[in-house]
Amino acid sequence: MNCRFDDIAPDLPMITPYDEAHFTDYLRLLDADADGADWREAVAVIFDIDPGREPERAERMHATHLARARWMTEVGYAHLLTRDGELKH
Template sequence: MSPSRSSAIKDLAPTEPHLTEYDREHLAVYLRLLDAAEDGASWEEASRIILGIDPSREPARARRAHDTHLVRARWLSAQGYRDLLRGS
């Protein structure tokens, strides 16, 4: 399942210290990235399957998108979830 056009994956995940609309739209992507990392999937596989970016065609973009979205997913699971609980 690739992201839909309405929720296209950006090259860089947000870095704001609060939950963004982009984060809300991509919660499932973040969860899938966390699962893939936990399962030992390669960044190439996760980029292709979860982010919809072909690492053989766009290796730098795929790696950057994967790494920044995984960092954001980890931030969300450690801190950002509080914004979800508050409903902000």
């Protein structure tokens, strides 16, 4: 079991340390989604878990992390811009 990722991404109205640690992973999820990649392949590559062995967990991880990645592009980025008036990370 890979402990690098939580099973459920944050669902808070602010950027969390978890989000900051996973900016690159969020971008990878968004790219995979935009490219039409199968979510199971994305989970295997990005989260390093086998969706065949843990289908519910894999789907939950993918859905919540992709939703968080989308939130980052729609809302969360503004929090980065307002920290001390400069872009962070």
